[in-house]
Amino acid sequence: xxxxxxxxxxxxxxxxxxxxxxxxxxxxxxxxxxxxxxxxxxxxxxxxxxxxxxxxxxxxxxxxxxxxxxxxxxxxxxxxxxxxxxxxxxxxxxxxxxxxxxxxxxxxxxxxxxxxxxxxxxxxxxxxxxxxxxxxxxxxxxxxxxxxxxxxxxxxxxxxxxxxxxxxxxxxxxxxxxxxxxxxxxxxxxxxxxxxxxxxxxxxxxxxxxxxxxxxxxxxxxxxxxxxxxxxxxxxxxxxxxxxxxxxxxxxxxxxxxxxxxxxxxxxxxxxxxxxxxxxxxxxxxxxxxxxxxxxxxxxxxxxxxxxxxxxxxxxxxxxxxxxxxxxxxxxxxxxxxxxxxxxxxxxxxxxxxxxx
Numbered sequence: 338x339x340x341x342x343x344x345x346x347x348x349x350x351x352x353x354x355x356x357x358x359x360x361x362x363x364x365x366x367x368x369x370x371x372x373x374x375x376x377x378x379x380x381x382x383x384x385x386x387x388x389x390x391x392x393x394x395x396x397x398x399x400x401x402x403x404x405x406x407x408x409x410x411x412x413x414x415x416x417x418x419x420x421x422x423x424x425x426x427x428x429x430x431x432x433x434x435x436x437x438x439x440x441x442x443x444x445x446x447x448x449x450x451x452x453x454x455x456x457x458x459x460x461x462x463x464x465x466x467x468x469x470x471x472x473x474x475x476x477x478x479x480x481x482x483x484x485x486x487x488x489x490x491x492x493x494x495x496x497x498x499x500x501x502x503x504x505x506x507x508x509x510x511x512x513x514x515x516x517x518x519x520x521x522x523x524x525x526x527x528x529x530x531x532x533x534x535x536x537x538x539x540x541x542x543x544x545x546x547x548x549x550x551x552x553x554x555x556x557x558x559x560x561x562x563x564x565x566x567x568x569x570x571x572x573x574x575x576x577x578x579x580x581x582x583x584x585x586x587x588x589x590x591x592x593x594x595x596x597x598x599x600x601x602x603x604x605x606x607x608x609x610x611x612x613x614x615x616x617x618x619x620x621x622x623x624x625x626x627x628x629x630x631x632x633x634x635x636x637x638x639x640x641x642x643x644x645x646x647x648x649x650x651x652x653x654x655x656x657x658x659x660x661x662x663x664x665x666x667x668x669x670x671x672x673x674x675x676x677x678x679x680x681x682x683x684x685x686x687x688x689x690x691x692x693x694x
Contacts, residue, residue: 340413341382345685346551349379349591350386357598359387362396365481368438370428370471371445371463372400373407376486376545378552379594380442381412388420395420399436401445403427411552428467438478440601443471444486448518451559457517464521465528472532472540483540484601485529489586489611489659490519491544502660503544503609526609533607541604543597546613546659549678550590551685561621562587565628566679570686574638575629581622584656588614589678592671596664603667613659614671624675631676632683 340346367384371377384398401424402408408416408423415421424434428445445463452460468485475483495507509516509523529540547562555567561578562585568575596612604610619627625639661671673681 340411340689341385341415342413343551343685343688345681345688346379346382347386349551349594349681350383352591353379353383353595353598354386354390356595358602359383359391359394359598361481361602362387362440363394364396365439366397366399366437367440367442368399368401368424368434368471368474369442369444370401370467371443371486373402373411374444374446375550375552375554375558376548376590376593376597377442377444378411379550379590380444380597383594383598385412385415385418385421388418397422397436399424399434399438401426401428403445428463428470430470432470432474434474438474439481441471441475441480441483442486442597442601443468443484446486446518446522448488449558449560450515450518453515453517457514460517461521464518464525468525468528472528472536472538475538475540476532476536481539482601482604482606483529483538484597484604485525485540485542486597487522487526487542487544487609488519489544489546489613491523491526492657493519495657499657500660501611501657503611503663530607539606541600541606542609543600543612544609544659545593546586546588546611548588548590548593548612549682550593551682552590553682555686562624565625566682566686569628569632569635569637569679569683570690572635572637574640575625576640576642577622577625578642579621581625582620584618584620585624586613586615586618586659587624587675587678588612588617588671589673589681592673596669596671599667599669600664608663610664610667611659611661612664613661614673615658615661616671617675618656618658619675627675628679631680
């Protein structure tokens with residue numbers, strides 16, 4: 338797992354810095370759940386970047402994590418900074434914290450598909466009970482803005498359209514154990530809307546498509562794009578565990594982080610926003626081919642393998658496009674291609690491996 342000092346990450350932080358109005362966080366406090374995770378880490382890194390590089394800027398960062406030992410690899414010596422505080426909790430109980438809190442980013446979740454059928458309860462609880470407890474905290478602290486990390490998989494199987502905006506919905510089977518992630522995210526969204534309607538909590542929701550980047554944990558994440566990155570880093574042929582016909586939208590983490598902050602700052606309360614890159618909508622097979630071409634210096638090939646028992650392919654194989662028109666209205670556009678994004682991700686992981694030798 339890559340750290341803040343990584344050169345690729347520092348370049349990304351500089352671009353994020355130029356892309357959003359960060360002044361709203363000056364002299365404020367931000368609570369971030371799931372702070373050791375892939376998505377949340379970039380949110381934290383950016384606030385660290387501001388504290389470390391902007392003269393006169395001060396923002397307290399409260400890192401929530403189930404086990405604080407996981408934070409060391411992400412943040413190292415920055416854990417000793419006076420602007421950073423750790424709140425260790427799995428969010429299953431009422432959250433007691435004395436600090437003032439101005440913003441809450443709820444990113445705690447288990448998104449790795451291998452756990453959907455083996456640990457569904459552990460998948461469900463952060464998205465439901467954890468969300469409820471954080472919304473209670475948001476109400477008590479009267480936060481300026483609350484951002485819930487949801488997923489584009491809440492749309493389920495849509496049969497009548499391949500173009501999905503925030504008003505489109507399809508079918509999910511609640512008795513399919515692999516629906517535990519999508520169904521619990523749906524309930525998390527409903528809780529957010531309920532707290533906005535009944536208690537005036539300023540909630541915003543990001544529905545996130547397939548996102549990758551330097552903080553991805555290739556050793557423990559079996560999603561297909563993570564497996565491809567691991568193959569490339571290890572100079573192995575890219576392994577396809579299906580026909581590769583399913584089409585996905587791939588979004589680089591820097592673009593996603595800019596989107597998250599724009600929703601947190603400028604999004605409409607009580608509403609959801611698709612966070613996707615429709616210009617980078619490709620089949621899994623095409624992704625493999627493009628990566629082999631991008632990393633041609635490695636002389637990699639594509640191999641087809643029997644499906645691994647631990648491999649869970651998203652069953653919704655619609656060739657769908659998630660509309661980002663709503664998010665574009667708050668001033669966001671994705672800019673990073675698959676080739677650039679995967680190259681940056683691989684280079685960042687290689688850099689980290691060199692540091693650890």
